[in-house]
Amino acid sequence: MAARTPREHDVALAQRAGGGDRAAQKELFHAQKQGVHHALFRVLGSNRELEDLLQDSFVAIFRALPSFRGESTLARWCQTIAMRTAFATIAKRRPALLELVEEQVADATPDVQRTMRAKDAVRRLYGALDKIEAKQRIAYALFAIDGRTLAEVAELTDSTVLAVKTRVWRARRELMRRARKDEVLAEYLTELGGDS
Amino acid sequence: MSHTERPPVEPLSDVAWSRVERGVWSRLDEGEDTARIRHATPRRWWLVATPFVAAAAAALLFLFLHSPSAPRTTLADAGPTRIVSEASPSSVSLGDAHIALDPHSAIVMSSHDTAPNVIVEQGAAWFSVEPRGSRPPFVVLAGDTRVRVIGTRFKVARSAERVQVTVDHGIVEIGYHGDVTRVTNGQVWSSDAPSSVIGMATPEVVTPEIEMPEMPATPQPLPTPKLASRPAQTQTATAAANDSDDRDALKYAELARLEASSPDAAMAGYLALAKGSGRWAPVALYAAGRLAADRHETRAATFLDIYLRRFPHGANADDARQLLGRLKGTP
Numbered sequence: 001m002a003a004r005t006p007r008e009h010d011v012a013l014a015q016r017a018g019g020g021d022r023a024a025q026k027e028l029f030h031a032q033k034q035g036v037h038h039a040l041f042r043v044l045g046s047n048r049e050l051e052d053l054l055q056d057s058f059v060a061i062f063r064a065l066p067s068f069r070g071e072s073t074l075a076r077w078c079q080t081i082a083m084r085t086a087f088a089t090i091a092k093r094r095p096a097l098l099e100l101v102e103e104q105v106a107d108a109t110p111d112v113q114r115t116m117r118a119k120d121a122v123r124r125l126y127g128a129l130d131k132i133e134a135k136q137r138i139a140y141a142l143f144a145i146d147g148r149t150l151a152e153v154a155e156l157t158d159s160t161v162l163a164v165k166t167r168v169w170r171a172r173r174e175l176m177r178r179a180r181k182d183e184v185l186a187e188y189l190t191e192l193g194g195d196s
Numbered sequence: 197m198s199h200t201e202r203p204p205v206e207p208l209s210d211v212a213w214s215r216v217e218r219g220v221w222s223r224l225d226e227g228e229d230t231a232r233i234r235h236a237t238p239r240r241w242w243l244v245a246t247p248f249v250a251a252a253a254a255a256l257l258f259l260f261l262h263s264p265s266a267p268r269t270t271l272a273d274a275g276p277t278r279i280v281s282e283a284s285p286s287s288v289s290l291g292d293a294h295i296a297l298d299p300h301s302a303i304v305m306s307s308h309d310t311a312p313n314v315i316v317e318q319g320a321a322w323f324s325v326e327p328r329g330s331r332p333p334f335v336v337l338a339g340d341t342r343v344r345v346i347g348t349r350f351k352v353a354r355s356a357e358r359v360q361v362t363v364d365h366g367i368v369e370i371g372y373h374g375d376v377t378r379v380t381n382g383q384v385w386s387s388d389a390p391s392s393v394i395g396m397a398t399p400e401v402v403t404p405e406i407e408m409p410e411m412p413a414t415p416q417p418l419p420t421p422k423l424a425s426r427p428a429q430t431q432t433a434t435a436a437a438n439d440s441d442d443r444d445a446l447k448y449a450e451l452a453r454l455e456a457s458s459p460d461a462a463m464a465g466y467l468a469l470a471k472g473s474g475r476w477a478p479v480a481l482y483a484a485g486r487l488a489a490d491r492h493e494t495r496a497a498t499f500l501d502i503y504l505r506r507f508p509h510g511a512n513a514d515d516a517r518q519l520l521g522r523l524k525g526t527p
Contacts, residue, residue, distance in 0.1 A: 022221070029217060041205045048278040048304070051212055055219040062224055115282070122203040147202060 010074035018065030028065075029058060032078045036061075039079045039156070042146040043086050043138050045126030053089055057082040076155060083138060083156050090134040121188035128178045128185060132171055139164050140171035144192055206280065209318060211356060214522075278304045281319070294324040298353075298456070320353030320456075322364075341387055342371035350379075353452075356490055357515065358483075359387040360452055384449050388479045388512060394445040444469060444476035451480070455487060463487055478503065482512035489519055497523050 004012065013031075016024035033054075040053055061081050068077055125145075129137045135157070142153045143164065154164045172189070179186035208216075279288055281297040288295045288305075297303065301319020314323075316338040325334045325345055336343040338352050341359040348366020352359065361370055362384045370377045372390045379385045384394040447469055454462040466487065469480035485499035500520040507513060 025221075025224070026217075029220065033213065033216075037208055038205050045203075046278055047206055047208055047212070050208065051216050051219075054208075054216045055223065058216070058220045059223050062220070118203070145202065 006073070007070045011068070011070040014065050014068040014070075014074060017062065018068070025062060028061075028074070032061075032075060033058075035075050036078055036082045039142070039146075040082055040086055043083070043090070043141045045122065045129070045141075049089075053082075053086060056089070057085040060085050072155065076152075080156050080158065083142075084158070087134050087138060087157075090137065117184075121184050124182060124185040125175070125188055125192075128175050128182075129171075131178070132174045135159075136167045136171035136174070139167035140175070143168050144172070211318075278302060278317075296322040296324075300456075316352050316354045316359075318354055320351055320360075322349065322351045324349045339387065340372055344369045344371070355455060356486065357387075358486060360449075361385045386448070386452060388452075388483055389445075389448075389476070390511070392445065394449050444472065444474045444480075448476050448480060448483075451483070459487060459491060478507045478510045479512065481506075482510070482516055485516060486519060489523060 013024055013028055017028045036057055037050070037054060040050055040057065041047065044050060044053070057078075061078050064081055068074065071077075072080075129141065132140075138157060139153055139159075142148045142156060143150060148156075150161045150164050150168075153159075153168075154161045157164065159167075175189055176186070179189055279286065279295075279297065280302045281299055283299055285299055286297045288297075295303065295314070298320040301321055302317040303321055304315040304317060314336055316336065323334070323336060323345075325348060334345045336345075336352050338354050338359040338361075339357050341352075341361070343350070343352060343361055345366065345368040348368060349364040350366065350368055351362040351364070353362070354360075361368065361379060363379045363381060365381050367378060367380045370379055370385055372387060375390065377385060377390070377393060379393055385392075386394075447465065451462045451465040451469070454465065463484060466480045466484040470477050470484060472480075481499060481503045485496050485503055488496035488499055497520060500516045500523070503510065503516050504513060504520070510516075
């Protein structure tokens with residue numbers, strides 16, 4: 001028997017999983033969980049609240065499996081559904097009001113201090129992203145933070161390349177506006193780039 | 197400052213993935229309408245009552261809810277905030293509560309109504325709390341363990357479903373599976389032996405010499421243990437413990453502490469302790485199985501099988517069965 005192509009494997013697995021085969025569902029879950037987690041983490045910036053979102057995403061994925069035809073890879077298709085779920089969640093949620101300050105330990109090495117400064121910059125970035133429109137946030141996170149191409153982001157977000165480019169540009173403009181009074185964030189945005 | 201690298205994607209713990217996976221299968225089995233359910237009853241993952249999420253821990257933080265310097269609305273309205281330490285320790289101050297995280301630890305702080313929560317997800321953290329006075333008590337929940345404190349310094353350490361509480365000074369009340377245990381200055385409590393409290397003359401120094409034997413490929417046959425009857429409450433348990441039990445308890449506490457830094461040594465010590473005939477032998481055998489499971493060692497199932505054969509009604513029998521079932525893929 002001739003070996004199946006990855007696409008054929010994807011379609012067959014999706015059909016079995018979509019038909020309720022628990023073994024196939026588990027195979028799909030374990031094959032896709034890291035990719036879905038990676039994409040969602042980039043959009044949210046931490047694992048906080050991510051367990052619920054992962055659950056919602058995979059439930060949505062399993063429910064949508066009968067519609068999978070193999071036009072894209074199963075990984076890309078799963079992440080697309082995860083992005084839809086993320087958008088629905090982010091668009092509704094209220095940003096956290098509590099600002100926490102992590103203290104630096106007195107005997108921290110220069111490497112540790114550098115890491116903590118970088119983490120602080122990332123925290124500020126996601127704090128600013130919390131305040132911008134959900135579609136812009138997702139586009140910016142996937143393009144500027146995760147380094148995906150505009151075409152890939154467009155596919156993941158059911159959008160056109162032009163729409164994604166516009167969202168990234170608007171997100172960056174809004175972030176830069178918010179960074180006027182935040183040198184750390186401004187410096188980080190500059191290093192991160194994101195010019196589309 | 198240089199940020200040339202992309203920020204890392206923090207991996208989700210195995211326990212968290214287990215929660216996610218179980219939740220997905222559960223919801224698929226129930227045929228749940230995802231959107232409708234979510235809108236009707238927003239979930240918080242740490243409140244989901246599954247055996248794994250029992251691993252959550254909550255703490256009523258903060259005096260300053262009633263403090264004029266910290267507006268009540270700020271914390272009460274706050275969403276959960278996760279603090280993670282990496283290779284170095286980290287600390288957080290909120291009001292007059294101070295939390296120092298060990299390396300590779302994670303806590304989640306949030307609030308429900310007027311009672312803020314601290315969840316110990318993994319690792320260990322020292323909590324320093326000023327006397328609460330008339331304010332709500334400070335409560336830490338870790339798995340099935342609830343630690344309630346009026347004002348003290350104490351540490352909550354967690355490895356998977358296992359929890360250990362060390363009190364530096366003050367008094368805390370630990371609730372676990374319906375039993376309440378009081379732990380005072382310099383005492384250690386462990387969920388592996390929830391009815392006992394280990395007393396220590398010097399709380400910071402728990403380093404008895406432990407002979408680390410060669411690690412056997414499989415555990416040696418164990419003498420039939422004499423399981424101590426379960427004491428009504430902790431203080432009586434401490435009083436009833438004989439010298440041998442005290443020594444074993446100290447050994448066990450040290451081994452538990454060693455797990456994070458020297459798991460091989462901890463494993464060898466557990467196996468050595470398990471060869472004894474004291475009350476801590478079965479506890480150590482279960483701990484060996486749990487640690488092996490945490491480290492994805494195949495012998496974990498062997499240890500747990502032996503534990504259940506020898507101590508089918510032991511204090512950790514239910515946990516051993518659950519863990520063994522998980523290792524064998526039994527739902």
